[in-house]
Amino acid sequence: MAILELRDLTKRFGETVAVDRFTLSVEKGEFVSLLGPSGCGKTTTLQMIAGFETPSGGTILLNGRDLAKVPARARGLGIVFQTYALFPHMTVEENVGFGLEMRKVPADERRRRIAQTLDLVHLSHLSGRYPRQMSGGQRQRVALARALVIEPELLLLDEPLSNLDAKLREEMQLELRRIQQEAGVTTLLVTHDQSEAMALSDRIAVMQGGRLIQEASPFDAYDRPANGFVSSFLGKSNAIPGHLEGGAAGTKLRCRELTLDGPASGETPGPVLISLRPERIEFTGEAEGIVAGRVSERIFLGDKWLFKVETGLGELLVVRRNSGRREPEVGEAVHLFWQAEHLRVLSAESAE
Template identity: 65%
Template sequence: MSFLEIKALTKRFNDVTAVDDFSLTVERGEFVSLLGPSGCGKTTTLQMIAGFERPSSGSIILNGRNLSDVPARKRGLGIVFQTYALFPHMTVEQNVAFGLEMRGISDTDRRAKVASALDLVQLSHLAKRFPKAMSGGQRQRVALARALVIEPELLLLDEPLSNLDAKLREEMQLELRRIQQEAGVTTVLVTHDQSEAMALSDRIAVMQHGQLMQVGTPFDTYEKPRSSFISTFLGKTNCLKARLLSSNEQGSVLDVNGVQIKGPSVKFMPGQVEVSLRPERIDIVDAPDSDLPAKVLERIFLGDQWLFRLETTLGDLLVVRRNRGRREAEPGETIHLSWTPEHFQILPVNREDSA
């Protein structure tokens, strides 16, 4: 039995189904992210796990215990909200100690546990400081310490990094992963940020319209998306409409905008499909080795890489090229592209995605 088992979880608000037949298992010590756009049901799912929302149907079983009739305050979960919800009139150590006081922990044990939690998040030197005198990243770590000090079976994180600036957010991703691994606590994160989910998670659960669309490691979910929605939501991609002409063990042949190209072997029947090709999988090459000429429409410098938007007979393509400290093609110039057929992801047509 998995440590956390969510079975056929459904939540309806009158005529609106926010979460639809959602099932997921999480192993002890694992870090799993619920990833999806706004309104996909990920926060509602987290609130049902926490006990803030009652499921319309389905069950949540934590370490063999059915939480269906257990109120939120008795579930013993650690929760970090988007706003951190710190008490402004309390010092750092008082904020962290609050949950222990509510549980009647003795003063001696409470001081030891608070000191250990602050050491874990590297804030022991700020124990007497008030939240208003701290940075966003420091306040976030206080909220983490407060959630972890009660030694929860499960840690729930609701967009905890969304209020931080980009640079601090990247730094805190590393810090959050370190803290989670050192604490060894099973963690479920809600986020709409695909880079955050990939950086932090052992596995990602992608949601759309209240449903679970795909679960897998960050690498597998990125490299082997099951739909055009997942391929476009999880990173940049070129998604092209195509017709699968044939496929066998040696590979497939596709028609993309009247151009025949080779792809990997698939088990689909010939007909309409969608093709996903990641920008970093396309090479800019010398003309003799080219599969496709392209005209540069836009060029954007991103520091460590260049992003190109190109006009080709297949359609407009995005191409990412590592910054090698040398001149790159400018808008208006013609370049030549090449790729490996195995880098194409051939996906079934999803009417809802393309609507």
């Protein structure tokens, strides 16, 4: 059963449509991410759920209850903001317990729930410290504990890791997922970070221009993008314009002067955009090669190599795991191979 249902949710600011008929259901215990570039409407969507913005249209249901006339303070939601918004003059314990105190929870119950939540986020030993005495990651966990201690029906996270450095952000992704699963709280995250959404989520809702473009598991969104935008936004991708031809002998793709074997596809024959992930391409011998090329650039990224290869299909990106073996040099002639099943055929209109 869905704990949160958004039905045709819409928000206009004058003539600007920030969120356009957005529909999404979130199941109990799920971790769902709203993912998209700046200005796509994801934060506005979160603010409408939280009660900080009034929808121009549509419905928000929380456990079947219409939130249209429920003020923000009465929605029973846990919210973690990008800035954490901790009280500097309060200790960790006092910050975490503030929401309980405002709800007039009895002192004994307050102490029990604070202790339980601090244990969940592994901060029991720092309960007497002040925010200024803590690291960014620790402050983030205090903010999370303050949101969880009220036992919310829904946890809303607004870019909660964006202020952390790259290494700490990766560590906190694992910690955030652990906490969410142990608490069992239904969670909706807003982020523009693709790797963060894929690492944390059960499902991703990709947004563009205020609209929901694709809703899928992280693997399906990455491996089977709905259109060219999703393909390019979720990691690196090679986008190859072509023409799809079907026949008794199988699907064929004509790209520039080359004809490629295509995957099984339900697309109507005609102009298409072909998506091919860089890690699906292999260097191979001339006999097995699908297309020949020449390395124009290579970049060492520690755990992998990124190559740019000029081919008859245009410039292709190739990613290779760093295994210590010899890799092609800039200027070297190479041959590329991929499985036809790894080509994703998208409609030509999805190239935007």
